[in-house]
Amino acid sequence: MRISSVKELDELRREIQDSRDPDRPRITVCGGTGCSATGCKGVAGMLRVGLKSRELEGRVDLSVTGCHGFCECGPIVIVYPQGIFYQRVTPEDVDEIITETIEHGKPVERLLYRDPVTGEKKIHETDIPFYQKQMRLTIGNNTAIDPASISDYLATGGYSALAKVLYGMAPEAVIEEIKRSGLRGRGGGGFPTGVKWESTRNAPGDIKYVICNADEGDPGAYMDRSILEGNPHSVLEGMIIGAYAIGSHEGYVYVRNEYPLAVANTATAIQQARELGLLGEDILGSGFSFDIRINRGGGAFVCGESTALMASLEGKPGEPRAKYIHTSEKGLWDMPSNLNNVETWANVPLIINRGSQWYSRIGTESSKGTKVFSLVGKINNTGLVEVPMGITLREIIFDIGGGIPGGRRLKAVQTGGPSGGCIPEALIDLPVDYERLAEVGSMMGSGGMIVMDENTCMVDIARYFTSFLQEESCGKCVPCREGLFRLGEILTDITQGRGRMEDLPIIEDLSEMLKDASLCGLGTTAANPVMSTLNYFRDEYVAHIRDGKCPAGVCRELIAFRIDREKCTGCGVCMKNCPSGAITGEKKQTHVLNTERCTKCGICYDSCRFDAVKKE
Amino acid sequence: MSEKNRSRGEMVTFMLNGARVQADPGSSLLEAIRFYGLDIPTLCYDEGLTPYGACRLCVVEVGSGKREKLVASCVHPVREGLEVRTHSNRVLKTRKMILELLIARCPGSKKLQDMASELELKEIKFRPLNDDCILCGLCVRMCEEQMAARAIGFAGRGRDRYITTPFDMTSEECRKCGACMYICPACELRCQGTGAETVLCSGCINTEPVCASRYDDAMCFMVPCLSCVRTPEDVK
Structure with a gap:
């Protein structure tokens, strides 16, 4: 079926919305990166089997969605219409969920999130402190959308921004709107998106390209991955709007091959959009044509750099070139090209739908909107967080992230991926925006945030x-x-x-x-x-x-282990575990560590329950 | 070159070390600066080949105040009103450091050693390796652009990068013309003159540094520098 007007699009949307009963029970399982690692596939499989065996199949919906963000507590299962949030669900819990929640409408207490401070059980996602300070504009819909279903995206208002643009805004007006919103590139550089679009539009040439940079290669970062995996249509919609504004008819999504789910979901999304006439020739009957192709990257970190990415797209080795002539003038195949990051594109439909005024009210003077960070490292609540610009690092780390595990002290936080700087604890009240981070020697980057505790060298x-x-x-x-x-x-x-x-x-x-x-x-x-x-x-x-010392006790060549005679009870655990036979001693007698044989692996230090092994 | 012909037209005026000069609009900064007779060291540049911008020895300082930055002059186009400084302290320091890194990797190259003398590099602070290739890529471009053979190219990444034929096998494209060897700046052995045992040959250092630090924009460019006599304290 092809849609050839806004009216038809609205009708289809209404049809989808009407066919959905908000009171009908629905189970969503997070299928994001983190939850996949903790076994969401098994949970989803058991749910499918469980629903079938109890003949609930036609009466209860089950969908696997994109990342919910709270990866620490994965796999996450939410049961609607009540919106009960279950965490750390295992396949064994499935039976109980179906019996208690689906059949009797009661929450399973032991699977609820427990506030580590108050000990209180939280039923809904919105009650959990991790979510409370967030502003989930781009990743929020992940929980409601099955990424393989364009109907889900349409039901949440998808492609309405595209319709608005194609039938009500001149390309210049779109650029003006993006400029006024203050949106800046989310890939790291922070260049004003509207200005970039404008210079690509104004660059001489008939053929222009629009590219989505999904070559996210920072260790520990998976924001772009989660958006593409969880809500690929939002990125496509942004790209189509961008292409219309710029005057481009061809686009590429450059995504790394190490993200198979992102590649698959984007490919499905492109196919679905084409079938509905939202991509390809004569989009929505407006006469505007634009198509997108996927190009898979080979995993070189440097291919996230715009000119290297374009070289790679051309089939050449992924090496950058000097950018004294901007890619907006001479980019892919020497044609004017506009490259934006996944998150930037995903912000575009939001701005068009809700207006630049609304968007520019979020954030600080120079940095507008929200930013997705992947909060990893020595932090209690590992996960993806989306926060308004200008929030302090302290709020992200302590209020959302739940602080440092084991009661240890925060030492530093690295923002912006591998080439970001380490911001010390003393500067933790720094508001997060492009300029402030640069001032202290770090950067926004693409949004990696690695928290380090006092045991980090x-x-x-x-x-x-x-x-x-x-x-x-x-x-x-x-x-x-x-x-x-x-x-x-x-x-x-x-x-x-x-x-x-x-x-x-x-x-x-x-x-x-x-x-x-x-x-x-x-x-x-x-x-x-x-x-x-x-x-x-x-x-x-x-x-x-x-001094030849490593204060954090990390650098092996600079540390030594010894056994504290006062504290050693002679339990023998360290002796048993030592792989190099460096510890000797009689039972119930103080043990001795032979430093000559010690390989400094630290097993004795970790295994001693009496704090008798000292690292210095 | 084609771009140069295309955009031939009105001349572009820019500031070169404080002097107002003009250049062809299609030319690179390096071409324009060399036209005015100033010496800019280069390793990966050759007039007959596409500029590559990799060795970074040709860096010059452009702009002023907060927008002051170093650019590779071989790939930077001349622009109206641009302020260019070719021998500022920042430029010289950067060039020296780059050269130092290159010599530490390939101490046997005469070209590098000569350049070290010219730039008055006095010390190599890094552990010397004994590689030959400085990865300037001149041979790759020569083979492709002038010999139309494309028999060699880069392989590997970062430290493991090297120049080779496809799949490291004897290439049928290679006519053994030797153009790659002809253009290679590194394959000539150093002279083995004074102090040949050391990493830095220093045989040809004959004068004290140029007077860059004394003047901001206006500088003299005599090579070797003979005009000013310096006291030992100046040489730091």
């Missing part, structure tokens, strides 16, 4: 990210290829006890050169982890070099 962190970037550098320009290699060499030396005080100024010089002279964004930001840790945690560097 900042020199080791700098070494880790430098080695990551060194491996992912394309190797084209000398500063990035050689500079990162040498930075990595020096940092490894420091973490292994071979550091010299003279190394610190060399690190600074190298970092400055990287920032100044590298060809692309990977190189220019690559020194952020080193520079920020050296700025805020210089004493740790000095401790490694001068």
Whole structure:
């Protein structure tokens, strides 16, 4: 069926909405990245079998949706119409859910979320502190939509922004609206989206391209993945609107092949949109034509950089080129091209539907709207969070993230992915916006947020990210290829006890050169982890070099284990577990650790229940 | 080159080290700067090939105030009103650091050693490796653009990047013309002159640094520099 007018679209939407009974029981299982890892497939399978065996199949709907965000508590199951939120559901719990909740309408107490502070049980998603401070504009609909169903997207008002644009707004008006909204690129650069669109529109040339950057490669980040997996139509709708505004008829989604579900769901979405006439020739009968193709990336981190991405799209090695002539003038195949990140595209329909005024009221002076962060690391509530710009890091980490596990202290938080800086605990009240983060030596990036506790060695962190970037550098320009290699060499030396005080100024010089002279964004930001840790945690560097100590007890070459004679009860656990036979002692007698044989694996430290093994 | 012909027209005026100069609108900063006789070191650039912007030795400082930044002059187009400084302290420091990194990897290259003398690089702070190729990619472009063979290209990424034939096998495309060797800036062995045992040859350092730090925009560009006599304190 092809829709050829707004009227037909509205009719279809109404038909879908009318056919749905809000009181009809419905079970949704989160099928996002986190929940897949914790076994949501098994839960969904059991639910299907359970409903069938009790002959409830036609009376209860079951859908697997995109990411709900609260990955820490996965797999997540929500039962409607009551909206009961179950967490950490296992296939064994399914029977009870069907019996208690579906058949008797009562919640299963033990599967409810328990507030760790008050101990209170929470029934609904909205009661959970993790969700309360969030503003889930782009990922919020994930809970209501089966990503493989265009009807679900239409039922939530999908493609109404497209209809509004095609039949009521001139391309210039669309650009003006996006400009007024203050939307800035969510991929990291933070360039004003409307301005980018305008310069692509104004660039000379008949053929123009619209590209969606879904090459999310930061360790621990999965925002774009979750949007594409959970709500691919929102991205497509944004791209079609963008293409109309820019005057483009061809688009690409560049998504990494390591995201098979995102690739599959996007492909399904494109197919469905084409069948309904929302993509392809003569969209909604407006005369405007635009089609999207998927291009799978091979997993190179650098291909997230716009010019490298375009080179890769052309079939060339993914290497950046100088951008003194912008891609909006000469991009893909030397044609004007407009590249935006997944999250940016997903924001577009929202702005069109609810207006730039509404959108620009959210956030700070220079950063508008919301931002999705993937909150990972040493944090209680690991997951995806979407917050208004300008919220403080403290609110994200403590109110939403629930603080640091084990009562340990927060040490730093790294924002912006591998090339972001580490922001120390002292600056935790910093409002999150593009400028503030840059001022303290970090960046918004694509939205990775890695929380570190007091047991994290900042020199080791700098070494880790430098080695990551060194491996992912394309190797084209000398500063990035050689500079990162040498930075990595020096940092490894420091973490292994071979550091010299003279190394610190060399690190600074190298970092400055990287920032100044590298060809692309990977190189220019690559020194952020080193520079920020050296700025805020210089004493740790000095401790490694001068005192030969790793204060956090991480760097193996710089720590030693010993057994506290006072505390050791001679239980023998450490002795039994030691893989190198370095611990000896009689039962109920103080044990002794032979440092010659010790490989510093830390097993004795972790296994001692009497705090008798000391790390220093 | 074609772009140059296309956009030939009115000249572009820009500021070069404080002097108002003009250039062809299609030319790169490097072409324009060299036209005025100033010396900019390059490794991956050749007049007959597409500029690549990889060695970054040709960096110059453009803009002023907050918008001051370094750009690779070989790929940056000349623009009306642009302020360009070719030998500011920041530029010299960056070039030296890049060269230092290159020499640490390929201490046997005469081209690099000569350049070190010219830029008065006095010390290599990194552990020397003994690679040959500096990955400037001149041979790759030569093979493709001038010899129309496309027999060689880059493989690998980052530190593991190297130049090779497809699948590391003998290439049928290669006519063994030797153009790659002809254009290679690194494959000539260094002179083995004074101090050949050390990482930095330094045989040809003959003068003290240019007077960059004394003046902001107006500079002298005599190479080697002979006009100013410096006291030892200046040389830091």
